[in-house]
Amino acid sequence: MALAGRTAALWARLRSPRLPPWLLSACERRYSSRGEEKLDMSTYPVESIRNFSIIAHVDHGKSTLADRLLEITGTISKTDRNKQVLDKLQVERERGITVKAQSASLFYNHEGTNYLLNLIDTPGHVDFSYEVSRSLSACQGVILVVDANEGIQAQTVANFYLAFEAQLSVIPVINKIDLKNADPERVEKQIEKLFDIPTNECIRISAKLGTNVEKVLQKVIEKIPPPQCNIADPLKALVFDSTFDHYRGVVANVALFGGEIAKGNKIMSAHTKKRYEVNEVGILTPNEQPTHKLYAGQVGYLIAGMKEVTEAQIGDTLFLYKQPVEPLPGFKSAKPMVFAGMYPVDQTEYNNLKSALERLTLNDSSVTVHRDSSLALGAGWRLGFLGLLHMEVFNQRLEQEYNMSVILTAPTVPYKAVLSSAKLIKEYGKDEITIINPAQFPDKFLVSEYLEPTVLGTIVTPHEYIGKIIALCQDRRAVQKDMLYIDENRVMLKYLFPLNEIVVDFYDALKSLSSGYASFDYEDAGYQAADLIKMDILLNGNPVEELATIVHNDKAYATGKLLCECLKESIPRQLFEIAIQAAVGKKIIARETLKAYRKNVVAKCYGGDITRRMKLLKRQAESKRLMRKIGNVEVPRDAFIRVLKRETD
C-alpha cells in the first residue's frame, strides 16, 4: 500500500497548481533511496547474470519464496514482517495474487563468484498472460512452484506451457513440504507425467520455514543459462512493465538485450517512434536504486520523460536514436476481452469517480475507458478489461484505494460481425466490425456471419467431480479438447469455451460443484462463428433499450426467461398488469406476468404516527420522479441494476 498511499497524498498536493506532475519533477525530484551512492553495474558481466521468474498457481507460495530469496541474498532484512514484499497492493495481499509485476535484483556469492540474479516477478493470473509472456521473454529460466498438498493445478499447467514455449529452463520446486498432508512424491510424479521432467530434478522446499531455499538459488545459477547478448551491440531494451510516478512520470522496467544505457542517452521507442532523453537508470532492490549505467543482460528501470503509461507499452523495444535495431518479436497492444458498464451509485459522485478512474488507469494502460450513458443509470463509462479477474481487481482497487463504490454491470464480450452489405462495408470502411454495444448489432441479412471470442480453458480436478464438470461445460457450449489423468485421482480437462459463457458465473459454479477442489484457467483462443441474435426485453410491448442483449441462439430462451423472472422480482406491482417479455425480432420467446395490485392500502391510520406515514409516502413520490417510464410502466433504478448485474436470488 505504500505505493498507492504515496500517490494519493502527492496527488492531493498537486491538484491546486494544475501543473502536470512531470513538470514538477525537475524542481522537486524524489528518489526512493535518497543519499545512496550510485552503483557501478559494470562489475557484473553477462556470464554472472541470471534472469528468472517464479511461476505458480494461486496460493502455492510464489511470493513467500520470493521473500525468502530476498532475505537470503540480503536484499531485504530478515524479519517476521516480510510477507509478500513484492506484492505492494492491498488487493494483491488480500487475494494472494500478483496484479502488478515487481522485480528485484539480488546479489549472491556462489563458489567465489558474485552473481547478479534478477528476479522478474510476473502477474499471477492468465488475464495478464500477455504481461506474463513479456516478463518471461526477459528471462532465461523459471522456478515452477507447486504446492506439495494440492499438486498441479490449472494455472500451473498454463504457466508451464508459457515457459516451455519461450524455451526457458524450468526448475521445478515442490513447496509446503512442512504441511501435514504434503505428498511431494505424488506431485513429483504428476510433474514427470505432465511436463516430462524427471522426478529427481524437483527440489522439495518449505518457503515458509526456509528449508532448502538456498538450494534453489544454487540451481538457478547452475541450470539457468546467462543471457545471450553483447555489450558491444547497439542498445536494445525490452519494456516488460511500467508504472506511473506523479513526480517523475513513467518508470519503465526494462531488460537489456544488447548495449548499455546511461543518463543523457537519446532513445527512441520502436512502437511509438517517439524520442526521449534518459534522466535516470537503476536497478530494483526492490525499491528503485539509481546506477551509473545498465549493461546488456541486466534488468532495471529507466526514466526518460514519458508522460503516459501508454508511451511505455509492455513489449515495446527501446533503442538509441539514430541506431535503430530490429524490434524484439511478439509486441501487441493490450486487447480488452471483457466489457462492463460502470456508473456512480449516485450521479453527484460522477466527477469524483471520473478522477479516480483517471488516476487508476494512469498505472494500468490495459483498461480501456469510453464514456457511456444509460437512461436508467445516468452518465458512466464502458470499460474494457483483459479478463474477469482484471475487472474484479480494478473494481476492488477503486473501492479500496479511492473509496469509490460503483455499479458495475454484468460483463459482456466483444462480438464481431462479418458484413455482407456493401452499404455497411462502405459506411464502416471495413468488412468486419466489433460489436460492444447491442445497439450496434447489425441485422442478420446484412452480415455473412457473426463471430464470438473463445478461450481454451484448463480444468484440474479430483476425478470424482468429472461427471458434474463435463455437464457444466456442455451446458456452457464448450467443446472438449483433451482429458488426461495426471495421477490416479486427478484429471486435467481442456475445453474450448465461448468466452461469454464463462464471464458471469462459471468459476463460482465450478467451485461450488467441486467443493472448491477444481481449479480453472484459460487463455485466449481467437474467434469462432456463432449463431448470435439480439434479444429485446419488452414491458407491455415497449422495448427497454438498456436491457437489450446479444445472446447465442441456443441460450436465448434460458437467458430471456432469467431476465424476465429477474425483472418480475424487481419491478413493484402497479395498478395494472404488466407483461414482461423477451423477444427476438417479432417473436416472443419468454414471458412473465406481473399482476396488478388489487389491494394496497394501510389498514390502520388514525391520529398516531402520521408523520412517519407521510415520510414514507413522500419518499415513494420522490422515487417515482426518478423512475424510468417505459410506456406507462414505472421501473425503479434498482430493477435495472439487478438485471444489468444479473443478480438473481
Added chain:
Amino acid sequence: WPYCRKRCSYCNFNTYVVPAVDEAAVRACLVREARALLRLSQVQSITSVFFGGGTPSLASPRTIAAVLEAVAEAAGLPAGAEVTLEANPSSTDTTRLAGFKAAGVNRLSIGVQSLDDAELRLLGREHTAAEAQGAVEAARGLFPGRTSIDLLFGLPGQSRDAWAQRLEAALRLCDDHISLYQLTLERGTALAAQVRGGTLPLPPQDLLADMYQTARTLLVAAGFRHYEVSNFARKDALSSHNLSYWRADQYIGVGPGAHGRFVPRGEGSCRREARVQTLEPVAWMREVQSQGHGTRSRVVLSPLEQVEELLTLGLRTDEGVTHERWGHFSPQLSLQAVFGAPGEAQALQEQGWLLLDSGGLRCTWAGLAVLDSLLPDLLCQLQR
C-alpha cells in the same frame, strides 16, 4: 394507557407489560398533562375523547373519570360529546363496564380480533371466542348502539371461507359499528418472526384482496356504510372521534407516545404543529411532573404539509376530501385548480380509481383498495 397484561403476537405499539402500575401517579400525570395542553391549545370545546393504548380497560374507572373532569374543567365537554374507551374482552365484566359508564364513557370499542379460539391463540390474545361474545353482549346492554368491535383478517393460514365464517358470526354479534383490519406483520413482532422463519405461511396478496372484497360486499349488504378503509357503520353510528383525524381537525394527544396536531394559541402561535409526547412511561411521568407536560417533539407543519396530510387521510373516507375541508387549509388554491388540471389525478380518474366532482375528491370503490398506490402520484402533482 400504555400498559397491557400481555403483549399480543402481532402488536408493535408503544405498550408496556409491568408487574405493578402506580395508577395514582399515572392518573395525576394524565390529568396534569391534559390540563397543560388544553390550556396551550385554548380550545373552547371538546367534541370527543378517546381512551386508547395499551389496554385502557385495565385502568380504573376513577382514572377515566379524573381525566374527563379535567377536560371538562379546562375546555368544556358538552353532554353529547363522544367518549370512547378501548376495551379488551378479558377486562370488561359488567361491573367494570358500569363503572366506566358512570365515569362518563358513552362508547366502547372492543378488541374482539377473532371469533375462533385457534386464531385467538395464534394472535396471543388472552380471551376465548366465548368470552369475547360475552363481553360484546354485556357492552351492548350498557352502550346500546355505541359498541364497536375490531376484527383482524389475513392471519397466516386463514382461508377465505374461514374469514367469511368469522364475518357471519361477527354480524350476528355486532352492534352498529365494526372495524376490520388486515393483519400487518410488523417488524419485531413474534408473528412476523415466525412468518419470516417459515414456520407460518405468508398470506398471498390476492387472497388478502379477496378477503377485503368479501368483507366489503357482505357488510354493505347487511346495511353498513363503508365510511373508511377499515371502518363500517350503520344507523349513522360513525366514530366522530376517528372522523376528526381523517378530516384533519385539531387533536391533542395526552399520555406516553401520544401524537397531536393543533395550533398552540396559548403561545400566541397561529401555526399547526405536529407533536409527540415522550414514549417511555417513566420518563414521560418525570417530564410531566417537572414541566407540566411530556412533549418530546413539536414540528411546525407548512401549508403544503398540512394539505398533504389532509389528502392522505381524507381519501381514506367515503366522503373524501370535501371542497369545504380543502378550502379550510388552502383558501387560495382550490381542489379543482390543483387536481382538475391535466396530470396524475386526471389520469387516475380516467382509469377509474378517483372521482373529482361537486362533493370533492374521493376514491372510487376500486380505488379505495389501492389508495396507497394512488397517493404518491397525487403527492407528486400536489408538490408541483
